[in-house]
Amino acid sequence: MKIWISEPAYAYDAKTLLHALYKGQEILVDMVKESSDWSIDCRDDFLLVESPWGSREVRWNEEGSCFYRSFSGDRKKREKFAFKHLVYNLYLEGGGAPLPWGVLTGIRPTKIVLEHLREGSLDTLGEVLARNYRISPEKIRLLEEIAAAEQEVLQGGEPEDMSVYVGIPFCPTRCLYCSFTAYPMAKNRHLARPYVDALVREVGETRELWSGKAGKRIRSLYIGGGTPTALDEEDLEHLLEKLSALLPWEGLEEITVEAGRPDTITREKLEILRKYGIHRISINPQTMNQKTLDRIGREHTVRDVEETFRMAREMGFDRINMDLILGLSGEGLEEVRHTFREVEKLAPDNLTVHTLAVKRASRLKEEEDLQEFPGEDKVAAMVEIAREAAREMGLAPYYMYRQKNMVGSHENIGYARPGTACVYNVVVMEEVQTVLAYGAGAITKVVHPRENRIERIENVKNLEQYLERIQEMIDRKMEYFL
Structure with missing residues (x-):
């Protein structure tokens, strides 16, 4: 699809909305600079915004016929709402099916809810979400539930608090769908100790950002990746020993x-994690179907998941999360039901359910044409299966986010038993507190x-560049804050 647009402020909104409406199609954007360019009008062009004589206008080309619609608003934000609603209405008039999230394209829907609650009341929230964003009643109820849970977590902290992220960019292998900064351990084992030492140096030489005169409280620490346990x-132990000495661990x-x-x-x-008082761990199968694990490059078995989970539980870990992905190639409703039956036997404390997103930097994007993804109706049914299964396990939704190019235009949801919600997930998703991030690719x-x-x-993403430029990474932080 081709978008011709003369108003740069609308380029992002137009592209993201059309990506949601017409999944799988490439959206190309060109800018109209001169009035004479409007002669292109309605030939092969999909969308035009803003006419040269001052009015805001959409020109819609459908089977050779050109439709002109104007939109307006008394403020820029209202004008953008009018633009999105117009495009969405044209899409529906052309036979398109309503989207569960309507015209909402942002990745953090709950931020809208929390802002509304700070300014207004819960009584009018549903009306605002339906009117401004065309969100379905089911998603509105989900947003209200998650916003209430997030408020409870956020009330335990102050705006001046900080959280810390430490990234370990190593994995045993790279999964088919992965787009994160992650290096296969087999080829990069010789860099593991130099990396840990550089990371510790970055943390240590920026200590004054939270200690001493800064007087900041670090509320949570998240050691992610990659896969931190890919380290030997x-x-x-070297990593945790050094971090525990530098950060206010207790x-x-x-x-x-x-x-x-x-x-x-x-x-x-x-045993090392227990020794250093780690509160929460993740053991992530993504699916409990062996054929799918093999297909997506997870070089472990379903039995490995079960045995590792039970071992962690027996050793005293009482906050274990499991990540699952809906919409994986080759999986249907029965495979998803099987996954949740097996997960229910393990009874995790947290469950993070992702809807597959085909990311540009993943191998999955390169092989997209070879995959057999379930249709949108099936993905919607999978989301409902997950929601029911989580409730049967006594887990309630507590945070959520969306991604571009998600199968079925749904969302990722974190579920938790009462009292076990992950503070870091809520803080980082709602962007209400500063997060100091350390390691290659950390932001x-x-x-x-x-x-x-x-x-x-x-921070730079490349592992070797990070090691070579570690002083520059330290200086970037110190120069900004001090």
Whole structure:
């Protein structure tokens, strides 16, 4: 599809909305600069915004016929709403099916809810979400439930609090759908200890950002990746020993280690995590169907998941998360039901249910034409199966986010038993507190709540570049804050 557009402010809204409406199609954007360019009009062009004589206008080409519709608003935000509604209405008039999220294209829907609750009341929330965003009643109820759960978590902290993210960019293998900064351990084992040492140096040389005069409280620590437990026992203990000496370990409300792949977890590694008081871990199968695990490059078995989970439980871990993905190639409703039956036997404390997103940097994107993805109706049914299964396990939704190019245009939801919601997940998703991020590819987000502004400090993604330029990564943080 081709979008011709003369107003740059609308380019992102137009592209993201059309991506949601017409999944799988490439959306190309060209800018109209001169009035004479409007002669292209309605030949092969899909959308035109803003006519050269001042009015806001959409020109819609459908089977050779050109439709002209105008839109307006008394403020820029209202005008954008009018634009999105117009495009959505034209899509529906052309026979398109309503989207569960309507014209909402942002990845953090609950931010809208929390902002509304700060300004208004819950009584009018449903009406606002339906009118402004065309969200379905089911999704509105979900948003209201999650916003209430997030408020409860956020009330335990202050705007000036911080959280810390530590990234370990190693994995045993790269999964088909993965787009994260992750290096196969077999080829990069020699870099593991130098990386841990560089990471510890980055944390240590920026300590004054939270200690001493800064007087900041670090509320939560999340050690993610990659797969942190891809490190061997010696390097894992070395990392935790150094971090525990640098960070206010005893005062941390929550420490998570994303163990992730069961083929990286040993009893010795779990003993190290227990030794350093890790509160929460993840053991992530993604699916409990062996054929799918083999297809997506997870070099472990369903039995590995079960045995590792039970071992962790027996060793005293009482906050275990499991990640699952809906919409994987080759899976139907019965495979999803089977996954949840098997997960229910293990009784995790947290469950993070993702809807598959085909990401540009993944191998899945390269092989997309070879995959057999379930249709939108099936994915919607899978989402409902997951919701019912989570409730039967006593888990309630507590945070949510969306991604581009998600199968079925749904969402990712975190579920938790009462009292076990992950603080870091809520804080990072709602962007209400600063997150200091360390490691290759990590992005520090500095939140200015009074100004409603967020600034980013990025570390280089490349592993070897990170090792070579570690002083530059340290200087970036220190120069910004001090």
